[in-house]
Amino acid sequence: MKKIVVLISGRGSNMVALARACAAEGWPARIVGVIGNRPGAEGLARAAEQGLPVRVVDHREHADRESFDAALAAEIDALAPDLVVLAGFMRILTDGFVRRYAGRMLNIHPSLLPAFPGLATHRRALAAGVRVHGSTVHFVGAELDDGPILAQSVVEVRDDDTEQTLEARVLEAEHRLYPLAVRWFVEDRLRVEGRRVRLLPRPGAAGPSG
Ligand code: GAR
Numbered sequence: 611m612k613k614i615v616v617l618i619s620g621r622g623s624n625m626v627a628l629a630r631a632c633a634a635e636g637w638p639a640r641i642v643g644v645i646g647n648r649p650g651a652e653g654l655a656r657a658a659e660q661g662l663p664v665r666v667v668d669h670r671e672h673a674d675r676e677s678f679d680a681a682l683a684a685e686i687d688a689l690a691p692d693l694v695v696l697a698g699f700m701r702i703l704t705d706g707f708v709r710r711y712a713g714r715m716l717n718i719h720p721s722l723l724p725a726f727p728g729l730a731t732h733r734r735a736l737a738a739g740v741r742v743h744g745s746t747v748h749f750v751g752a753e754l755d756d757g758p759i760l761a762q763s764v765v766e767v768r769d770d771d772t773e774q775t776l777e778a779r780v781l782e783a784e785h786r787l788y789p790l791a792v793r794w795f796v797e798d799r800l801r802v803e804g805r806r807v808r809l810l811p812r813p814g815a816a817g818p819s820g
Contacts, residue, residue, distance in 0.1 A: 612639040612796045615691040616662075617682075617699040618646050622653020623781065624697040624718060624788050629660045631789035639796035643689045645682065647701055669701060679707040686711075693795055696750065697788070708750055713802065715750040716795065718788050720780050722746060722762055727755035732777045735767065743767050743776060745784045747791040749802065758807045760800060763787040 614632070616625045622644075629641055644657035647669045657664050665685050672678035678701070686694060696717040708715070721731040723746040726738075735743040744764040751757030763783040767776065794800050799810040 612692040613642045613690060614639055614693045614695055614792070614796070615686050615689050616641055616644045616657075616695045616697050617686075618644060618651060618653040618657075618697050619648055619700040620651055620653055620698050622651065622656045622698065624784055625653055625695075626656050626660060627785035628695065628697065628789055628792055629657070629662060631793070635789075635793065637793055637796050639693075639792075642691060643685075645685055647678075647682075647699070653698070675702070675704050676706070679704045683707060683710060693792070695788075695792060702754060703750070705752060708752055711750070713749065716760070716792065717748055717750050717755070717757070718784055719746050719748070719755045720777070720784065722764065723748065723755060723759065732773045732780065736771065736773060736776065741767050743780060745780055745787055747788055749807070758802050758805050760794065760807050760809075761787055761791040 616628065618625050625644060632639060632641060641662050643663045643665060645665045645667060646654045647667055649666050649668055654664050654666065667682045667685055669678045672681060692714060694711050694715040696715065721735065722742065722744045726734050742764050744762055746762045747760045749757040763786065765779050765783055794809060799812065801808040801810065
């Protein structure tokens with residue numbers, strides 16, 4: 611049984627989607643803790659409602675990124691996870707932290723990377739006039755919103771979209787995409803080859819025919 615720790619900063623809707631899928635689909639995994647960096651975050655209450663152990667590492671109590679990341683790593687390591695899942699975790703991570711969890715830390719970003727890394731992705735997608743937008747699940751690499759891509763969900767941009775309507779459709783798709791990608795990880799079906807990620811067939815599944 612693999613152990614997952616989820617890091618959040620805010621609403622926590624992706625964390626809830628993961629918790630529900632993990633329980634409903636009987637993954638060979640369980641969420642052993644949800645850690646937030648803002649004590650009042652809505653997502654922490656939602657995690658508690660799901661019966662998940664909750665912890666807070668408040669970034670405002672740390673003078674610099676190194677000190678915050680060290681405290682966060684100590685909380686994570688105490689739970690001994692196989693996988694760290696960033697779900698709306700809005701902190702820039704130090705190189706040391708990223709290296710510590712290399713190959714076992716995933717992030718979801720609300721754009722089709724490498725387009726629109728960073729913030730305000732929906733507004734920037736509308737301003738750029740792209741016809742498709744979406745979200746990306748990737749292994750966390752050294753650069754912001756970068757690293758080998760596991761999966762993407764594509765959402766069509768409509769003529770009458772606003773930042774809010776586009777965000778809502780992307781988020782809905784995130785709630786399907788992230789559980790799918792995390793499940794691949796816990797089922798040990800992913801192989802990273804340079805920047806590409808290969809998905810192995812589910813054990814027992816028939817190979818390609820014809
Ligand atoms: C999601 O849209 C996620 O992709 C985004 O924050 C939102 C969190 O929502 N993440 C980032 O922008 C990371 N760069 P949630 O708290 O309801 O899951």
